[in-house]
Amino acid sequence: MRLSYLTRPLFLSLLSYLGLIILADQWEFFVRQAGNGPGLAATGALVEAVGSLRAPVVLRPSRSRAILEISQIDARPVVGRILMVWSGPAWNFEPGDVLRVKGKWYLPPRARFQGGFDYRGYLARQNIYSILSVQNAQLEKKGGFSVSRWAYRLRSSIQSVYAREFSPSQQGILSGIVLGEKSLLPRELNRAFRDAGAMHLLVASGSNVAFVWLLVFSLGGIAGMGERAKLFLGAFFAGVYTCVAGADAPLLRAYLMALAVAAGHLLERDSGLFQALALSAWLILIYSPQSLFMAGFQLSYVAVLGLIWAIPRWQPFFSRWAKGSGRDLKTIFIGIGAASVVCQLVLTPILANTFHQISIIATVSNLILVPLAASLMGLGLAVYACWWLPVPWLFEAAAWASRLSLTAFEGLVAFFAGLPFSSVSVGSLSGSQIFAYYLGAFGILALPSWKTFFRLGAGGAVLALLLGSQRFIFGPGLEILELGGIGARSVLCRARQGETWLVDAGMSGTELVRQLRQHGVGRLNGVFLTSCRKDSWRGLQRLAEDIAIESVYAPADIAVDPSYLRMRKSLARHGAAWVEAWPGWSQPAGPIEWSMESFSGFTGHPELDDAVWKLKRGSEDINFSAHEFDKIAQ
Known part of the structure; x- marks a missing residue:
């Protein structure tokens, strides 16, 4: 793909239409439709x-x-x-x-x-x-009778077979890989897939549609069918799979993109892939303009655009590296590795703004998990097909092979997710930061075209440097962010050097984790509780499951509250130290000092006491209390 493709009328008109959709969203045009x-x-x-x-x-x-x-x-x-x-x-x-x-x-x-x-x-x-x-x-x-009704029955039949033959976790994994249904996946396993960078394997999207298409294409080649016949037959069965897997927006989008790729292949034009991709985006956005803001739409199209941009430039190197014995196997692993690197690079801003988490180990883990997931999809389809055959041993053999593969797959996911550097939490990026990032990313992917690299990559690097230095030089030395809005009790305190503290966790733990990740917080130096009552700590236990907490500082509590004690034990299991403080306690943290004061008559009984945590930085004092949960500059 050449840089000149970006100046084609179809792509330029698509960009103009995207701008109109974004303006309409800014004016809340789509949300106001709720009134109609x-x-x-x-x-x-x-x-x-x-x-x-x-x-x-x-x-x-x-x-x-x-x-x-x-x-x-x-x-x-x-x-x-x-x-x-x-x-x-x-x-x-x-x-x-x-x-x-x-x-x-x-x-x-x-x-x-x-x-x-x-x-x-x-x-x-x-x-x-x-x-x-x-x-x-x-x-x-x-x-x-309707296609969707028939597809729903077939989908339910497949899931019932999996429910009978596999454990709940194995059923969740296989249903996710084959049908994109991951609702039965246990929460811990769901988190492991996310940390290992393998969550995309549990979503029925382009990879699943491509698998069915390529499988039919390969079988057609064995049967001696022509190129066009294989493409049309693949398109038909991929369409059947799309319906059975739910025919929701991401699947339809992936199928339409696959049709676009096939059209470009039939036209035997490199630019045909890009033009067909732009045309498919036009069709989807004309039918549903709001799709532009869905993460699935963004992930699908940006990933494919990155692959179209980079892979043809790297193809000569792939051929050179794959020479010698085992060429086919080398080509497969090089292709998977290259696709993983490209997708991870171009999808980082979307993952950051949507999930506030990026998997560092994804490129390595996908080298192993992607081929294994492809084999599991084949085994999953084979299990259901053999279930209808009057050959019990064949069905048992397919089910046994599936169980063995699922056990290995689950173990590998847990291994990659358990590595200390598997994933990092990141904050949301602004529009200018995303623009700078993509200039640099597509400049890097343009290599070895040094001219394009310097035109895009260097510009993006300079812009990113300016944006990064702006916050470090001119940003506040101490940032205070109130989380949760009215009725919630939680304040994030962040120093320029990177230290982060939380005052109270008085909101839903799931929502608190989401908001902290949105602000790029993956670790807390400390959590300060203004009281021992549940409205100060109700989200703390859930918070510790996803975000590392070094220490929890709480008012001394000589009364025994069973739920409070259970929460403390849970945090200890997650490695958080517990510090009981009395009035007069203080602890320096670099240029910042935390200290505890109290209202008169501190007793150690939670129903009577409230703490006042004072954050001191230079001549500035900021007080946090249960009674006045506000920033008070003295």
């Missing part, structure tokens, strides 16, 4: 809705969800989509069924604080504007 959507009832009101069930239906042991294309609410005609959520046993309804549901009606919550998760905006970008907590559902009309 199906949100006609007062929030929390009990309503009755009638509509058609859409795929996918996500069934979970604790809480399931599905999308309903509604036609009426409380006997009033309404057109739109709602997100249904319910607890309890799974439904027997299928996509296409017309349901009559009763439940409480809610508008999705907006972000409670600057930088928080805007659930209303997230759903609005999927054309969903309301939530219905379902209490009762009845079948109004059975749906007729």
Whole structure:
């Protein structure tokens, strides 16, 4: 791919359209559509809705969800989509069924604080504007035959076979690899996949579609079929797989991208790949402009753009390195390694802004896990196919091979995730920082074209240096950030040298972890509790599971509170030291000093006492207390 491709009319018009979408989002055009959507009832009101069930239906042991294309609410005609959520046993309804549901009606919550998760905006970008907590559902009309209905039945059949033959963790892994369904994956294993940089293997996307396509393509070659016939047959079966795996937005996007790549191959034009990629993005964004802000859209297109940009430039080196014995095996590993490096490089800003975590070990782990995941996908499909055959030993052999491979796969994921340098937490990047990053990244990927490297890479490096030095030179020596908004009790204190402290963890632990990662915090030097009551520490136990805490400083507590003691033991297991402080305690931390004061009559009884933590930096004193949870400059 040449730099001149970026000046083609199709790509330039796409950039202009992207700019319009971004402006519309800044003006909250898509979120304001909630007023014109199906949100006609007062929030929390009990309503009755009638509509058609859409795929996918996500069934979970604790809480399931599905999308309903509604036609009426409380006997009033309404057109739109709602997100249904319910607890309890799974439904027997299928996509296409017309349901009559009763439940409480809610508008999705907006972000409670600057930088928080805007659930209303997230759903609005999927054309969903309301939530219905379902209490009762009845079948109004059975749906007729449809592709989505047939695909849903086949998907359910595959999952039932996996549930019978494999352990819960193995079922979760295999369902994720084959169908992209990772809801049954245990939380600890989910975290391990994330830290090992292997979470993408549990998402049905381009790699799965490509696997099916290439498998059919290879079988067609063995059968002596022509090039076009193999491509069209591969496109058909890849389309079938897309439907069975859920046919949601990421899968459809990946399938359309695969069609674009195939079109470029048929045209025998290097530029055809890039032009077809731009055209597929046009089609998706015309149908659903909000897709631009979905992480799946960004990850898919940026990754493919990076591969198109870099791989043709590196191809001569691959051929040179793969010479000699075992050429095919060398080519496979070199290709996987190169693709991992390219994808990790170009996706870093998106991963940082979406998940606030980047896997350092991903390039190495994917060299082993990607081929093994491909074999597991083949074994998973074989297990289901053999289940229908009247040959029990063949099915048992496929299931045994799958169990063995799954055990090895799970062990490797745990090994890579357990390495001390496996992943790092990072903060969100600004628009100018992302721009500088991509100038540098695509300049590096342009090598050995030194002219392009200096035009892009050098410019990006200079801009990044200026942006980085700006914060270090002109940024505040001590940064105080209130987390959680109204009703939450947590303040992040960060020094320019990199030390970070937290005052209170009085909010959801999951939300607290998310916000700290958003600010680039992967380790806390200390957590200071303004009281021993639960409203000061309720998120602390969950916080320690994901973010390392050196020490916890709390008011001395001579009373015994069972839940408080359990929390302390849990933190000790995660390596956090516990310091009980009385008034007058102090500890220097470089140019900063923490000390504890108290209101009159400190007793050591949590129901009576509150601490005042004083942070002193030079002539500046900042007080934090349970009574006045604010920054007070004296």
